[in-house]
Amino acid sequence: MSTFHDLHPGPDGTINLRVPLRGHQILDTPMLNKGSAFSEEERRDLGLLGLLPPHIATLEEQLTRTYENYCQKTTDLERYLFLTGLQDRNEVLFYCLLHEHITEMLPIIYTPIVGAASQHYSHIYRRPRGLYIAYPDAANIEQMLRNIPYSEIRVIVVTDGERILGLGDLGIGGMGIPIGKLALYTLCAGIHPATTLPITLDVGTNNQSLLDDPLYLGWRHPRVRGAEYAAFIEQFVAAVMRVFPDVILQWEDFAKQNAATLLDRYRDRLCTFNDDIQGTGAVTLAGLLAACDVAGVPLHQQRIVMYGAGSSVHGISDQIVAAMVDEGLTPDAARAQIWLVDSRGLVHAGRTDLSDEPFKVAYAQPANCTDEWVRAEDASGPFSLTEIVANVRPSILIGAAAQPGAFTEALVREMARHVQRPIIFPISNPTSKSEAIPADLLTWTDGRALIATGSPYTPVFYDNRLITIGQCNNVFIFPGVGLGILASGAQRVTDGMFVAAARALSTLSPARHDPHASLYPAQTEVRHASRHVALAVAHEAQRAGVAAACAAEELAQRVDALMWEPRYARLLPA
Structure with a gap:
């Protein structure tokens, strides 16, 4: 299951995937679960007979049913919980649903509703996703990184929860941000979800309301500062470089006194950037x-x-x-x-x-x-x-x-x-x-x-x-930047790559053709925008000498090959 991102449709458009799991193990794996869409052959060969209703649903039927359920939710926070629950059950269906209703659902899975979800994180927690690395466990960071189910991680988004949007210190509740960001990597640029990893570095919190909350799930301790904080971050980065040497590490929602410092400290050691900056x-x-x-x-x-x-x-x-x-x-x-x-x-x-x-x-x-x-x-x-x-x-x-x-x-x-x-x-x-x-x-x-x-x-x-x-x-920027980095094989992220991304996105502004139109493309065009940005970033990486040169046609082919489309694979017993 570590090569999801390498799968491409065969001549008949079908993706075949051999899996070592059976029965409920498959149903409990979001990247494999198809719910009611498993075929008769899959149900027979994978130990699923009797575990599902008899009707074999199409993806279109599933989308209709799921959207009908979504529309019955009466608050944005309920809609957020519904979507994250779907993501935890069936990732292909989750991304298909988002694709069909991107303008409606993007504000739910990210800003502004992710802020409210992060504020209530410990009260709405359902099931784990990503890694929670707490300061007292600093000696075990490498082991934690090796505990994840998929070994070919290409993009990590990490936060310490201190400056979540404009809401301040939310402690472990900040995990909603890297989860949401990585969902956007997949939705907007096609980065395969099995190659992404959200991480929260729990170094405590200075939010007294969280420390006093009996349901708070984080480490109940004031924030670690100074040399101890720096040493912890160094242990984390060193472990990431050992376990995932080719990963993109994106820093997210760190306080201003740390954000620029960490970027400057590590930008020449691995492929990293700070999206807030x-x-x-x-x-x-x-x-x-x-x-x-x-x-x-x-x-x-x-x-x-x-x-x-x-x-x-x-x-x-x-x-x-x-x-x-x-x-x-x-x-x-x-x-x-x-x-x-x-x-x-x-x-x-x-x-x-x-x-x-x-x-x-x-x-x-x-x-x-x-x-x-x-x-x-x-x-x-x-x-x-x-x-x-x-x-x-x-x-x-x-x-x-x-x-x-x-x-x-x-x-x-x-x-x-x-x-x-x-x-x-x-x-x-x-x-x-x-x-x-x-x-x-x-x-x-x-x-x-x-x-x-x-x-x-x-x-x-x-x-x-x-x-x-x-x-x-x-x-409109970071998913395409990540896609361009991966496609070009860039070893470092330069400031010039972001200027190139900005200029590329600017050319897509509807206002350039109609002065009363939006300054930014419609969200329904975000995958096209991400591809456009990725090509600009990849070319700039080559120009700057942080990626090996190749023909423009080959670079475009690499970008397209990395853009995963959510569709069910045909599962075969290993």
Whole structure:
């Protein structure tokens, strides 16, 4: 069962798979179970006679029945539990269902509902998936990695649960994130689910409500910090490199003080990236490039205010600078056009609290930058976000601070006074953390704003037209990046590969052909987008010398060969 990802249909379109299991062992294995769709021959040869209802269902019948059951759920959390339960029973049916209803179900299996599921993880836990590596078990990490049922793991997503979306420290509940991310690898880029592994590193939690919860499933201990934390991560990475030397290791939802540090520490030792930094940066850059095309003003001429200065803004800023440099600016000139605003106000060189945050130091505006600024009446203390917008007069405003409602009417109207097509991206997740609502942004800008959001929003009817709101969702980037890495055989992940991914995704923007259309492709097009991104990433890997060169046709064939389609195999006794 370790070679699922190598299986391809024969001349008649059938996939044959020999299995050593029988009876309930097969029914209890999600990658093998077909439920009521087992053929008469399979039921006879694999010890399934009498264990299933007599009717042999088609996949289409199963999909109809399953969707009917899904529609009977009355809350999003119930829908999430229904889908994860299906994933734990029958993975082929799970992915087929998602394919058929991707726009409806993507927000359920990932943002925003995965956030609520992670908050309640210990109360809705059903059955294990992935690995839980707790700090007290550090000496056994390699054994744990070898305990998983499939040996050919190609993609790992790992979290320590400290910064889950915009919800903060959820401890072991963070496991919902790597499980969801890897489901998207499969759904959106065809990475075979048997080659993926979600991992939670349980180093404790500082969330007192979790520590006090009698049902909490994690290690009941304050978070491990400092040298002990670093040593634990080193043990984990070293074990991964021994057991899975060719794996892609994706860091997910680590706190900002750890995210960049871990990426810098390990990026030259194995094939690794941080989706919160690099993936968010790339998908945001893709939307900005499309918006700049619609606005008719190139990126290097834009003035940008970033509300928030965490991991995601770090990645977005670096990607924007790289793109501006490609357009002819120097790195210093590009950084000068980005104004960061954190919880203490504008990031500038006159602040004394930036010494331990190299990212902020690199983007700090000059200490005297505000000397000639106009203040609001009766204002004192640090400049407010509205004051910063009024003085900087940005053409792009990005929200990644998880502060709902931060983009007020006064702020947005002030921005719109100075810009013909204001570009506004409130990208904080989940929906409850969004800095603004698209309908309000359109009203406050007289319909001129170019908008993308982190969580999904329904289309907005404004001025007798229906405006689709594009979702600045990493799902358009990281699955394709992973696919491109695997297809090219890249040994390392470079920043250039993410810029290439962003530019490739940007070319698919519907807004480039219709200025009232979404800045991002429809989610129904995500597999096409992932393939497009994968080819760009693979070519960039070759150009950068981290992958062996091959012909473009061969590279495309490799990408296509890796894109698994959910279909039942014909099971044969081993």
